[in-house]
Amino acid sequence: MTDNVLMADLTWPEFEARVKDDPVVFLPCGAFEQHGPHLPFAVDALLPTAIAEGVARQVGGLVATPITYGYKSMPKSGGGPGFPGTINLDGATLVSIVRDIVRDLHRHGLRKICAVVGHYENQWFVGEGIDNALREIGAPDLKAMRLEYWDFCTPDVLDKVFPDGYPGIELEHAAVMETSLMMHLYPDKVREDLIPDHPPADFPPYDVYPAPEGWVPPSGALATAKGSTAEKGRIMYDHYIASISAAVNKEFA
Numbered sequence: 001m002t003d004n005v006l007m008a009d010l011t012w013p014e015f016e017a018r019v020k021d022d023p024v025v026f027l028p029c030g031a032f033e034q035h036g037p038h039l040p041f042a043v044d045a046l047l048p049t050a051i052a053e054g055v056a057r058q059v060g061g062l063v064a065t066p067i068t069y070g071y072k073s074m075p076k077s078g079g080g081p082g083f084p085g086t087i088n089l090d091g092a093t094l095v096s097i098v099r100d101i102v103r104d105l106h107r108h109g110l111r112k113i114c115a116v117v118g119h120y121e122n123q124w125f126v127g128e129g130i131d132n133a134l135r136e137i138g139a140p141d142l143k144a145m146r147l148e149y150w151d152f153c154t155p156d157v158l159d160k161v162f163p164d165g166y167p168g169i170e171l172e173h174a175a176v177m178e179t180s181l182m183m184h185l186y187p188d189k190v191r192e193d194l195i196p197d198h199p200p201a202d203f204p205p206y207d208v209y210p211a212p213e214g215w216v217p218p219s220g221a222l223a224t225a226k227g228s229t230a231e232k233g234r235i236m237y238d239h240y241i242a243s244i245s246a247a248v249n250k251e252f253a
Contacts (some may be wrong), residue, residue, distance in 0.1 A: 005056040015108075023181045024061040024112040025105055026052035026253050029098070029126050031070025031119035032059040034083035036221035038173035041085055043178055044070060048118030049186045051240050058245040061114075061250075063129050064105065067097060070119040076203045077120045077170050081219045090219050091125045098129025099136070106133070106142050114145040114250045116244075118184065123148055145251055150177065152243045153236060161232045167223050171200050174221035176228045177236065184233025196224040 007015060007025070023247060029047025040046075044067045052063045072088040073080055077098070081088060089097075102113055115126050130144045150169050158166045161176060172178065174196075182190050197217035216222070 003057065005061060007062050012201075015115075017166050018070075019063060019109040020195050021060065022111060024056070024059055024114055024248055025064055025110045027064045027098075027101060027105075027113060027115045028052050028066035029115050029117045029119065029122050030066050030068050031073065031078075031122065032068060032087045032176075033070065033073045033078050033119065034086050034220045036194075036223065036225065037195055038191040038196065039174055039179060039182055040189050042068065042201045043174070043182060044119040046118075046186060046189075047178065047181055048116040048149060051118075051237070051244065052116045054112075054237070054241040055116075055248060058241060059248050061248075064101065064108075067094075067101070067111055070094065071121045071125050071207055074110055074121055074207075075211045075215050076201075076207065077222075078173050078223065079145055082211065082213065082216070083087050083220050094122065094125040095129040095132060098126050099132040102133035102144065103137060105135055106139060111139075114147065114248060115146045117146065120148075120173070131150055140239065143252065145248065147244065148201050148245070149240050149244065152240050152247075153177075154239070157235060157239050162243055167200055171223040173223075174219075175225045176232070179225040179228035180230065180233035181236055183228060183230040183234070184237055187230060194230060195225045196221045197224045200224070200237040204242065 028048035032041050035043045043067045049066045067088050071094050073086050086217050127146050163235050198217055200223035232234055
């Protein structure tokens with residue numbers, strides 16, 4: 001168990017000493033995206049950072065400063081660009097950012113890197129950035145993981161969080177999962193009096209460009225967030241820390 005896991009809080013001599021222990025370094029990959037009237041723009045960076053911190057304490061790792069902007073918010077998974085304040089990166093930009101960070105972490109002596117994705121649209125671009133870095137470095141001693149924390153939510157946990165049925169991760173934008181985790185981890189950032197309650201979005205099986213108006217519920221949430229609780233957030237968080245720690249220990253043993 002290690003308390004001081006944030007790279008941003010270390011001095012360079014402290015960091016140099018920690019590198020000698022060959023730690024796993026976690027890179028949270030978020031976004032700056034609307035999350036309804038009740039959650040802040042930073043949700044997709046706050047949640048993977050908190051989860052990365054919890055896992056790093058279990059495995060003796062470090063947490064790099066998160067990437068706080070992400071690939072384009074899409075209507076069918078994030079509400080899209082039509083809400084004021086959402087700031088998007090092109091895919092090539094995100095790929096380059098991830099590649100550069102992985103390359104420099106390796107330059108500083110880190111050989112185990114785990115990207116923790118908190119923004120649904122990021123996943124393939126983060127993977128591409130990691131792959132580009134590994135091919136450029138060509139170092140056989142470098143190993144990387146990429147994970148989306150919600151993929152570790154097992155059926156027994158989902159049954160506790162969604163007693164009336166799980167709508168699927170695509171529709172969980174600003175809904176019960178994210179709201180409950182925020183209520184557990186950052187209760188002061190949740191506007192509980194503004195939690196939306198409406199039917200889930202009903203999207204066609206295709207995309208249209210530019211994104212049409214009217215597809216996304218006016219709240220920006222893709223499904224109801226009613227029923228969110230800090231206890232549900234705690235159940236998910238504790239499960240994520242245990243299961244992700246086990247996966248990291250397995251892959252970097």
